[in-house]
Amino acid sequence: MWFDSHCHLHICEQESSLADLIGRAEAAGVHSLITLGTDVASSRRAVAIAHDHGVYAGVGVHPNDADTWSDEAAAAIEGLLSDERVAAVGETGLDFYREEVPADLQRVAFCAHVEMSKRHDKALVIHTRNSVLEVLDMLDSEGAPERLVFHCWSGDGAALRRALTLGAYVSFAGNVSFRSAVDLRAAVALMPGDRLLIETDSPYLAPEPRRGRPNEPANVVHVGRAVADALGVGPEDIARATADNAAALFGLQGTG
Numbered sequence: 001m002w003f004d005s006h007c008h009l010h011i012c013e014q015e016s017s018l019a020d021l022i023g024r025a026e027a028a029g030v031h032s033l034i035t036l037g038t039d040v041a042s043s044r045r046a047v048a049i050a051h052d053h054g055v056y057a058g059v060g061v062h063p064n065d066a067d068t069w070s071d072e073a074a075a076a077i078e079g080l081l082s083d084e085r086v087a088a089v090g091e092t093g094l095d096f097y098r099e100e101v102p103a104d105l106q107r108v109a110f111c112a113h114v115e116m117s118k119r120h121d122k123a124l125v126i127h128t129r130n131s132v133l134e135v136l137d138m139l140d141s142e143g144a145p146e147r148l149v150f151h152c153w154s155g156d157g158a159a160l161r162r163a164l165t166l167g168a169y170v171s172f173a174g175n176v177s178f179r180s181a182v183d184l185r186a187a188v189a190l191m192p193g194d195r196l197l198i199e200t201d202s203p204y205l206a207p208e209p210r211r212g213r214p215n216e217p218a219n220v221v222h223v224g225r226a227v228a229d230a231l232g233v234g235p236e237d238i239a240r241a242t243a244d245n246a247a248a249l250f251g252l253q254g255t256g
């Protein structure tokens with residue numbers, strides 16, 4: 001039984017019905033997932049999807065949408081955090097690859113998410129792109145929340161050690177299956193078994209053998225197989241460990 005620790009069903013549902021997406025996930029053995037909002041409207045949608053389909057939601061404003069951050073947005077996100085199906089604050093972080101949103105706006109929004117994660121004792125879901133060292137520096141100086149995850153990991157070994165020292169979980173996405181991703185598979189090999197997560201980041205970044213197509217939660221099985229191959233263990237071991245780790249990270253009682 002697999003757990004997809006990061007997807008965006010509010011985007012996936014533009015291509016495929018939620019009933020189909022979740023039906024295919026269940027048929028593939030994916031028993032639970034977290035769908036993350038990327039702004040206020042999609043965070044509300046994520047919560048509604050979580051209630052309608054028995055999954056979990058994360059609420060937050062993505063760094064690429066941080067120009068929509070405001071007192072009103074903060075209040076709206078904070079209001080959603082008391083919902084019983086909301087298991088995470090995010091997706092948040094810093095993205096210095098795309099330069100559409102000024103870095104200072106991203107920093108303000110990210111700091112506010114870190115504070116909300118601590119105040120509500122919900123896991124923090126962090127996006128980094130060309131920014132992992134600054135994110136680590138900020139968490140070192142502000143203090144990391146008790147439960148946090150770096151999603152779609154792409155940093156080097158030194159950054160990975162710093163993330164683990166902060167107590168973070170680290171999640172690997174479909175790019176770990178790409179033939180060229182030697183460094184990512186080396187990072188997987190450095191992971192303690194109790195901190196490892198897998199995700200699809202649907203609808204982005206479909207793993208081999210689905211690369212280039214819209215991604216969906218059913219494909220977390222392929223991510224898990226790539227991770228299992230990198231570690232020389234069976235996929236069922238990765239399924240069990242990553243589902244247990246997701247339950248611990250997101251504070252879920254059981255994983256139904």
Ligand SMILES: [Zn+2]
Binds near residue numbers: 008036
């Ligand atoms: Zn994402």
